Amino acid sequence: MKKKKSLSILKYFFMIIVSFISIFPFLWMIISATNDAREITAVKLTFGTHLVENLRNLFHSDLNFGASLGYSTFIAVITTVLALLISSVAGYGFEIFRSKARDRVFNILLLSMMVPFCALMIPLYRMFGAVGKTGLTGIGLNTLISVIAPYVCTAFLIFFFRQNTKSFPKDILEAARIDGLNETRIFFHMYMPVMKSSYAAGAIITFMSSWNNYLWPLVALQDPQKRTVPLILSAMGSSYTPDYGMIMAGIVIATLPTGFLFFMMQKQFVAGMIGSVK
Amino acid sequence: MNSEQSIAAKQITSDFRTVGGPHGSSRHTLEKKLNRWGWGFVSMSIVLISVFVFFPMIAALIMSFQTGKGVNMHFGGLTNYIRLFHDQTVAKALGNTFIYLIFQVPIMLILALIISVILNDKNLKGRTFFRVAIFLPCITSLVSYSLIMKNIFSNDGIFNQLLSHIGLSPILWTTDSFWAKVLIILSITWRWTGYNMIFYLSGLQGIEPSIYEAAEIDGANSFQKMIHMTVPLLKPIILFTTITSTIGTLQLFDEVQNITKGGPANGTVTISQYIYNLCFKYTPNFGYASAVAFIVVVLIVFLSLIQMKIGGKENQ
Numbered sequence: 001m002k003k004k005k006s007l008s009i010l011k012y013f014f015m016i017i018v019s020f021i022s023i024f025p026f027l028w029m030i031i032s033a034t035n036d037a038r039e040i041t042a043v044k045l046t047f048g049t050h051l052v053e054n055l056r057n058l059f060h061s062d063l064n065f066g067a068s069l070g071y072s073t074f075i076a077v078i079t080t081v082l083a084l085l086i087s088s089v090a091g092y093g094f095e096i097f098r099s100k101a102r103d104r105v106f107n108i109l110l111l112s113m114m115v116p117f118c119a120l121m122i123p124l125y126r127m128f129g130a131v132g133k134t135g136l137t138g139i140g141l142n143t144l145i146s147v148i149a150p151y152v153c154t155a156f157l158i159f160f161f162r163q164n165t166k167s168f169p170k171d172i173l174e175a176a177r178i179d180g181l182n183e184t185r186i187f188f189h190m191y192m193p194v195m196k197s198s199y200a201a202g203a204i205i206t207f208m209s210s211w212n213n214y215l216w217p218l219v220a221l222q223d224p225q226k227r228t229v230p231l232i233l234s235a236m237g238s239s240y241t242p243d244y245g246m247i248m249a250g251i252v253i254a255t256l257p258t259g260f261l262f263f264m265m266q267k268q269f270v271a272g273m274i275g276s277v278k
Numbered sequence: 279m280n281s282e283q284s285i286a287a288k289q290i291t292s293d294f295r296t297v298g299g300p301h302g303s304s305r306h307t308l309e310k311k312l313n314r315w316g317w318g319f320v321s322m323s324i325v326l327i328s329v330f331v332f333f334p335m336i337a338a339l340i341m342s343f344q345t346g347k348g349v350n351m352h353f354g355g356l357t358n359y360i361r362l363f364h365d366q367t368v369a370k371a372l373g374n375t376f377i378y379l380i381f382q383v384p385i386m387l388i389l390a391l392i393i394s395v396i397l398n399d400k401n402l403k404g405r406t407f408f409r410v411a412i413f414l415p416c417i418t419s420l421v422s423y424s425l426i427m428k429n430i431f432s433n434d435g436i437f438n439q440l441l442s443h444i445g446l447s448p449i450l451w452t453t454d455s456f457w458a459k460v461l462i463i464l465s466i467t468w469r470w471t472g473y474n475m476i477f478y479l480s481g482l483q484g485i486e487p488s489i490y491e492a493a494e495i496d497g498a499n500s501f502q503k504m505i506h507m508t509v510p511l512l513k514p515i516i517l518f519t520t521i522t523s524t525i526g527t528l529q530l531f532d533e534v535q536n537i538t539k540g541g542p543a544n545g546t547v548t549i550s551q552y553i554y555n556l557c558f559k560y561t562p563n564f565g566y567a568s569a570v571a572f573i574v575v576v577l578i579v580f581l582s583l584i585q586m587k588i589g590g591k592e593n594q
Contacts, residue, residue, distance in 0.1 A: 093319025123334035212419030
């Protein structure tokens with residue numbers, strides 16, 4: 001009995017330590033966003049009065065943080081909308097219209113998940129460079145389209161939607177077909193409304209990975225005037241004398257959308273992550 | 279999963295066969311029509327993945343046999359691949375990646391497993407709080423948390439000041455090659471433990487508590503239950519998290535780029551980062567960079583096959 005009690009105290013002790021380690025960097029980030037660089041170096045653990053000043057520095061620096069918020073939002077929203085539409089159509093197609101040939105194609109598409117991005121970034125960079133040189137300036141390097149395009153259809157999302165489609169009641173398909181609905185109407189008017197929670201979960205993961213993406217925007221957007229939020233933060237962090245008050249304020253802003261999604265939609269958030277494994 | 283897929287495939291194709299009813303010809307036309315719809319639905323994704331993954335992949339393979347600076351490239355045979363074997367930075371990057379793999383992945387996964395077993399106990403008070411707190415690092419972007427870590431562990435940062443406060447000498451986190459690797463490992467563990475915990479938790483919820491009760495009656499302690507029951511039961515999920523963590527580690531870029539820039543003296547450099555430097559920091563050498571990238575491709579395929587084989591064998 002006594003042994004059990006000491007074990008449970010140990011458990012709580014362990015969990016409290018782990019939780020503290022998990023939360024502390026957030027506290028440090030929020031507190032530091034209200035302090036100036038000197039106070040941060042002096043390890044001030046209380047809220048300061050420099051939040052407004054940090055924000056002003058952030059938005060008035062020549063790195064143009066305000067514009068980057070716009071770029072990042074545009075890229076993340078457009079990527080999410082297109083990726084959900086294209087991948088759910090594909091996932092639906094592979095599951096509802098099953099055939100041996102399409103199953104084989106699906107397995108080939110899945111192989112693309114194993115391809116590391118570092119092997120793709122060079123040819124993609126040259127591809128967009130070549131397209132830009134042909135005069136189609138709207139889709140070459142340094143355009144928002146070049147950041148969006150490689151992510152509008154991923155094998156991961158197709159797989160995710162195919163797995164989720166398995167729970168879609170298939171007998172209503174027959175009824176709809178007998179009623180004379182064509183296949184696109186069935187998809188838009190019956191499938192999409194029923195699968196709302198799958199779309200929500202898919203939207204969260206896609207938005208988040210797009211909002212946080214670093215390597216491809218870093219390669220595709222070489223023009224310093226066109227940078228997404230992670231690129232700006234990274235540039236600020238790698239300067240010789242980083243102003244951490246300003247950087248932390250920037251990180252707080254960069255974390256707000258994903259934090260908001262997490263606290264508002266915890267269930268779909270988790271479903272989006274594990275939904276494809278089950 | 280594969281067998282499950284093929285079973286489902288048989289079921290659905292047989293469903294379609296019966297749709298048309300007894301009249302052979304109408305059944306045939308319906309099947310044909312549905313088949314056309316099927317290709318219509320999946321065609322867009324086939325085109326896009328071909329254009330943005332398979333075509334670039336072939337282009338990278340061809341490029342890896344070409345030499346030259348910038349855009350002036352010509353066929354160079356195996357030159358790039360021979361150069362790989364003499365490249366000190368490649369050796370360093372591979373060495374660092376394996377250190378991250380050997381230490382970081384097991385530490386993180388074991389920690390995640392222990393945490394999720396504790397969290398799965400319905401009598402634990404404050405479960406929701408603990409779960410949310412430990413998952414919280416996952417909402418940060420890789421760049422954001424890297425910068426936070428860089429600040430906390432800088433030479434005069436809060437962690438070192440804490441150390442000197444309790445009488446220990448400060449650690450040169452970013453200027454000492456050994457501690458810089460430790461810092462990278464600590465950071466990645468902080469960011470991803472909660473992520474893996476979620477997978478284990480969802481797996482644990484599928485296990486009947488009565489199995490554990492039976493083991494307790496037989497006198498099994500917590501450690502024995504963990505090793506002999508939880509781990510075997512969660513095997514597929516553990517395998518999945520191992521594969522995803524391994525693939526993630528092999529492609530490590532954001533953290534190293536933002537915390538240490540690969541330094542000191544390439545002490546933390548990774549393969550992805552070396553590829554990036556070869557293309558965009560030094561005089562661009564796309565051919566050689568592609569050859570370096572193929573190391574990662576080969577490693578990912580090789581490790582995934584090994585892990586699937588191990589998982590498959592012990593499952594039987």
